[in-house]
Amino acid sequence: MLTFEGFSGINNVQPELRLSGRDLLQARDVDIGLTGEVMRRLGLTQASEDCHKNLWRASGFMLATIGTQLTAIHPDGTRRVIHPALGTERVWYCNLPDGRTTFTNGLIQGVTDGMVGTQRSLPVPESLGAVDMARGELHPGPYRYHLSYVRLADMLEGPTASSEMVMVAEGGLRLDGLPEREGCAVNVYLSGKDGEGAYLAGTVAGGSFEFRGNNAALVLPCRTLGAQAFPVGTITAFWRGRVLVAQDDVLWASRPMAPHLADWRDFKSLGAPITAIQPVDDGVYVGTSQELVFLAGTEWEQLAYVPTKRGPVVLGSGVEAPGHRLQLGDGTGSGQAMLCIAGGEVVAGFSGGQTSSLTANRYRTTVSEVCATFRELPGGIPQYLAVPQ
Incomplete structure (x- = not known):
């Protein structure tokens, strides 16, 4: 020995x-x-002879790809197929505060509660149908109408398609040939006179809709006007009510508390492919193939770019970790922190953009992609695990 x-x-x-x-x-x-x-090290116990990839600990269940199927595995051993053909490529996950988990492989994305999988977002309606006049009580003049899909299973509403100005001469409006989507209805919104705003006129499950009411009946505003479906990306994280996702070198943010929607302006270009996204209390660490940067702030619009000069970050190496378990100077950090492999070294990042290399002058790696996690063993022993991919 x-x-x-x-x-x-x-x-x-x-x-x-x-x-x-x-x-x-x-x-x-x-x-x-x-x-x-x-x-x-303690030995392992084989739980299954099947190949399980892309393991992830969700809220009350585990996710894994088995063959091409994304499967939820519950503590009692029950298994449910969440997506039948997600493929064999790497899957990126994000746990949401409501207990659901998002998943994406860069081409297909969705969300699951461990029982069923649904599409992450709904598309913009493909067409606006055909307009005809009807008798009604609207003030004569120019109006716009807007259409959005609403999923009947959970009433999730997608972004809207908006018309050009339509002249209403007889006080009413009829729409024919409306787009139809399985499992969805269509919300129809009308603007006020002269085209301002968008207010719910009705919901229709067929191809035709007619509005004969008056202007005073248009009171419920459209919440998805001007939005787009959440972009399909890879690395995903939750930060201050928003979901963040990487699309090559671009970091996108969802609308606050609406993880299925984004606004066209809510993106930031990082200048190199993104390899890690790890929020902390007062900002977000973003790793790229060139450097580790800290986006300082608590509001998306006001995040400030702060380089750390730690070097390129290994794809998949970023994980959340408790600050009090990580060395900082002669002591330990505090609050929410993160770990990643930057410049070949294991680096800890803390609030305020302060970073510390945990392996400087002792250990370096040349690995290019890993699957990483942080855990605590019995006795409170902290471990950072990074398995080469």
Whole structure:
């Protein structure tokens, strides 16, 4: 048995001749205790002979891809197919405060509560139908009408399609040939006279709609006017009521408390492909293939770009971690923090944009993509795990 009077860690940076008897070049199948003690890692118990990929701990269930199927696995062993053909590529997840989890592989995205999977967003209606006049009580003049899909299962409403100005001469409006979508109805909105605003005129499940009411009946405003369906991306995170997602080198944010919608202006270009998104209390760390940056602030519109000069960030290496479990100077940090691999080193990021390399001058890696997590072993031993992909 190999024993150490004092183990100082793994060191693959210094030449082997300069290593002391307390250093190791590598260590396999071992855990390191809080005082540097080396222990044999606990064994594994096989739970299934099937290949499970893209594992994720959601709220009360686990997600995994088995073959091409995205499957929810519950604590009692029950399994439910969430998406029948998500494919074999890497899947990115995000846990929402309401207990649901979003998933995306860069081409297909959705959301699940562990029981069923639904589309993340609804599209803009494909057409506006045909306009005809009807008798009614609207003030004669120019109006616009707007259409949006609303999903009957959960009443989720998608972005709107808007018409050009329509002259209403006889006080009413009839629409024929409205778009139809399985599982959805269509909300019809009318503007006030002269085209301002959008107010609910009615909901229709067929291809025709007629409004004969007066202007005073138009009171409920459209909440999705001007929005677009949430962009399909990869790395996803939840931050201050918004969902953030990476689309190559662009960081998108959803509307507040509306993870299925985005506004065209709510994006930030990072200048290089995004490899990590990790929020902290007063900002967001974003890793790219060129650098680790800190977007400082608590409002999306006011986030300030702060470079950390830590180097390129490994794809998939960013994880949330408790600050009090991470070294900062001679002590530990506090609050919400993060870990990632930047510039070949394991780097901790704290509120305020303060970063600390946990492996400087001792350990470097050249891995290009990992699947990472942070966990605490019995006894409060913190571990950062990064499995090469």
